[in-house]
Amino acid sequence: MMRISLDRACAVRDxxxxxxxxxxxxxxxxxxxITGSGKSTLALMMAGLFPLSGGSIVKKEMxxxxxxxxxxxxxxxxxTLEEECTSWGAPAGEILEATGxxxxxxxxxxxxxxxxxxxxxxxxxxxxxYDLLLLxxxxxxxxxxxxSNICTTIEQTSGITVIFTHEQEILPRVSRIWEIDDGKLxxxxxxxxxxxxxxxxxxxxxxxxxxxxxxxNISIRDIREAACRIRG
Amino acid sequence: MIAIDALRCRNLVIDTLTIGPGxxxxxxxxxxxxxxFLRICAGIELLHHGTVSIDGASPRTTEIGWVNxxxxxxxxxxxVNDEIASPLRFRCDTTCDAIDAGVKACAESMHITHLLSRxxxxxxxGEKVLVSLAAALVHHPKVLILDEYxxxxxxxxxxxxxxxxxxxxxxxxxxCTQHMNTAVxxxxxxxxxxxRVTHAGTPEHVVPFLKGTAFYPVLWECx
Numbered sequence: 001m002m003r004i005s006l007d008r009a010c011a012v013r014d015x016x017x018x019x020x021x022x023x024x025x026x027x028x029x030x031x032x033x034i035t036g037s038g039k040s041t042l043a044l045m046m047a048g049l050f051p052l053s054g055g056s057i058v059k060k061e062m063x064x065x066x067x068x069x070x071x072x073x074x075x076x077x078x079x080t081l082e083e084e085c086t087s088w089g090a091p092a093g094e095i096l097e098a099t100g101x102x103x104x105x106x107x108x109x110x111x112x113x114x115x116x117x118x119x120x121x122x123x124x125x126x127x128x129x130y131d132l133l134l135l136x137x138x139x140x141x142x143x144x145x146x147x148s149n150i151c152t153t154i155e156q157t158s159g160i161t162v163i164f165t166h167e168q169e170i171l172p173r174v175s176r177i178w179e180i181d182d183g184k185l186x187x188x189x190x191x192x193x194x195x196x197x198x199x200x201x202x203x204x205x206x207x208x209x210x211x212x213x214x215x216x217n218i219s220i221r222d223i224r225e226a227a228c229r230i231r232g
Numbered sequence: 233m234i235a236i237d238a239l240r241c242r243n244l245v246i247d248t249l250t251i252g253p254g255x256x257x258x259x260x261x262x263x264x265x266x267x268x269f270l271r272i273c274a275g276i277e278l279l280h281h282g283t284v285s286i287d288g289a290s291p292r293t294t295e296i297g298w299v300n301x302x303x304x305x306x307x308x309x310x311x312v313n314d315e316i317a318s319p320l321r322f323r324c325d326t327t328c329d330a331i332d333a334g335v336k337a338c339a340e341s342m343h344i345t346h347l348l349s350r351x352x353x354x355x356x357x358g359e360k361v362l363v364s365l366a367a368a369l370v371h372h373p374k375v376l377i378l379d380e381y382x383x384x385x386x387x388x389x390x391x392x393x394x395x396x397x398x399x400x401x402x403x404x405x406x407x408c409t410q411h412m413n414t415a416v417x418x419x420x421x422x423x424x425x426x427x428r429v430t431h432a433g434t435p436e437h438v439v440p441f442l443k444g445t446a447f448y449p450v451l452w453e454c455x
Contacts, residue, residue: 014354071302113262114302143262145447146261147446148446169449170450203387204450204454223453224453227453
């Protein structure tokens with residue numbers, strides 16, 4: 001069984017620190033928190049790219065890890081779209097077709113619009129299976145339709161997938177909800193039980209919960225299903 | 233009134249469109265022409281076909297504040313204080329004391345005084361948006377234009393930015409957002425698709441057309 005365990009893993013920057021404890025099993029995890037709370041730092045820590053000032057992070061039965069950064073231009077290595085796809089080990093033709101970029105094989109990735117580049121980046125990321133997939137703000141720069149497509153893709157990943165985001169409207173079904181508050185990682189638990197403890201609960205779920213209609217999970221489908229019960 | 237007439241620019245085609253004062257949210261898929269439209273309204277892009285007038289004047293002769301989704305691409309200076317002061321300094325008609333006072337007042341109204349002495353590169357994404365917004369508002373523009381400014385903001389910060397926008401005194405606010413719960417809190421809504429404005433009007437008028445798509449606001453599902 002794959003697992004990543006954090007035991008008082010501590011990150012320190014100039015005037016700021018964060019401590020994270022918790023166990024991430026296979027499934028999709030959502031880490032919410034306000035801007036600057038440490039979501040990106042935690043993603044870096046779990047990827048092994050941020051030195052711990054204390055504590056430990058132990059990975060069990062995991063051989064591959066991928067971190068998708070919030071700003072995709074930071075992960076571009078190819079001079080052309082074709083080179084970029086190939087650098088991820090992804091089939092260029094298929095990827096470009098699927099992202100609406102067919103016929104632009106020789107275009108520079110850095111000349112794409114931000115939405116296009118994010119789509120290309122995510123398609124490359126999702127072209128491989130990783131034991132641990134860390135997605136830092138995967139929904140930023142995407143339009144609502146694309147966000148919704150990415151949710152479907154995320155729901156189909158295997159292994160441990162952790163989404164670090166402040167997105168509050170269009171989210172996938174998740175197995176566990178976490179949040180970073182006041183320099184600490186807090187496990188809220190599984191939906192729907194997690195809603196009670198979840199400070200960053202989206203407005204829509206909060207409104208439904210107040211009406212006694214708990215969506216089973218946090219995706220749009222679950223919210224619609226719960227909302228139907230109002231009219232039902 | 234902002235009046236657009238016979239506009240043709242790359243894939244964007246608008247025969248006629250008028251926008252009244254208040255907050256206008258521009259929504260629609262990526263690549264539908266939203267950013268091009270904002271750039272034209274801001275005077276960043278010049279039109280070869282058609283006209284845009286803001287209360288009878290061209291965008292380039294109107295005071296405009298602009299905030300980009302990636303604030304880094306707009307930020308010119310290393311220190312927050314210098315960045316916010318820059319629009320006033322570039323005008324060359326304001327004394328140093330008046331500039332300092334303007335920056336201070338702007339930062340106070342946005343509760344970011346603690347950021348003034350910081351280096352821009354040390355800020356979080358959300359803090360950079362606040363700094364960009366301060367630089368856009370410090371000269372009290374008539375038109376405030378924000379391009380997917382909330383893509384990197386959390387809900388709390390988005391609400392704070394919303395309050396700043398509403399208190400800004402800008403006669404026109406045109407903002408592009410992918411958060412539909414935010415978009416519906418506007419006076420006007422423009423839905424773009426494939427280079428055309430396919431729906432324009434109040435949120436109550438436009439939103440029903442979006443039923444069944446990913447652009448329908450989640451909160452409207454919840455009664």
